Amino acid sequence: MAGPSTAALEDALDSLVDAGLVVERDDGSLVTTDDFESARRVYRDSYADIDDDAFRTTVADAFGVDESTAAARIDSGAVTREDLIAYLSLRSTLDDVDDERLATMATLVAELAPGSPVPESLxxxxxxxxxxxxxxxxxxxxxxxxxxxxxxxxxxxxxxxxxxxxxxxxxxxxxxxxxxxxxxxxxxxxxxxxxxxxxxxxxxxxxxxxxxxxxxxxxxxx
CATH class of the missing domain: 3.40.30.10 (Glutaredoxin)
Structure with a gap:
């Protein structure tokens, strides 16, 4: 399966920025915001260490596919635990976003680190x-x-x-x-x-x- 197009990624990034979930730092790098990290923390605690069977079942449920399809996506590297965590976090945070668009957003935020924990005033x-x-x-x-x-x-x-x-x-x-x-x-x-x-x-x-x-x-x- 082909990954999202450049245009789709750029559009998804714009939406993440507009939603206040991703910001651009002065050096041009992108980081996730505290609002997103609060949601991601909850799902990481729940799903980061689940076993392979539970991971496959959760991917199938989250993306609405059967377990054999979920297993193929996992085996190919198309869906990692971090991708799943990012997807579930976005789904809990954003309203009225279809599954395909959420998946594209998840591919972006799964690769982004959170911003610094140091308060901006310091x-x-x-x-x-x-x-x-x-x-x-x-x-x-x-x-x-x-x-x-x-x-x-x-x-x-x-x-x-x-x-x-x-x-x-x-x-x-x-x-x-x-x-x-x-x-x-x-x-x-x-x-x-x-x-x-x-x-x-x-x-x-x-x-x-x-x-x-x-x-x-x-x-x-x-």
Whole structure:
């Protein structure tokens, strides 16, 4: 079976962007949005590790084909678990989209990574930029995808950071994409608020807490 045409893919991409499920970053790369990832998280938890028989049956049910056809599509590589997860996620998110169009959209989003978990209000660091950033007094917040406490802390972030002196630099880092940072400071959970003083890590607060908890620690250090 031939795959979707270039025109069909471009049209599907436009629809994903219009629906707020895919965005284009400043560098031109495409990423899925938090709205889509919230849906994909649910289906990934349910279907990422199902056995082959359950996978075949779910593909047959999802695409309205018999199990032999589903098996052929799976064996040919036309449908992977990530394709299935993307398809089911889109079907739960979008209204009035026919199955063929959903399948075309699924081929696109299955290949796209989610955007950064670092809040847009923060400067984002990586393993190349953090060493210079922490040379003085600084706070580095650590985030990851599929993290309910991280999402909750984002709602409180302005209140949390209001307790910092103006001369303390603040940034965020995607912990999963910065293994050197994690190893250097033994940070193995998210969210985490890492407090540096004169270039030295002085405190790490992990998990989500009330703003006052962070304010107390900031007052001790700065």
């Amino acid at each position: 400067t984002e660091l990586d393993d190349e930029s953090w060493p210079e950033f922490v040379e003085g007094d600084a706070v580095v917040t650590v985030w990851r995808h599929d993290c309910a406490p991280c999402d909750a802390l984002k709602d409180d972030l302005d209140a949390v950071l209001s307790g910092l002196p103006a001369d303390v630099a603040v940034a965020g880092i995607d912990g999963e994409s910065a293994p050197e940072f994690r190893r250097a400071f033994d940070v193995d959970s998210a969210p985490a608020v890492c407090c540096f003083e004169d270039g030295e890590l002085e405190a790490v607060v992990t998990g989500r807490h009330s703003p006052d908890t962070y304010h107390d620690r900031f007052e001790e250090l700065y």
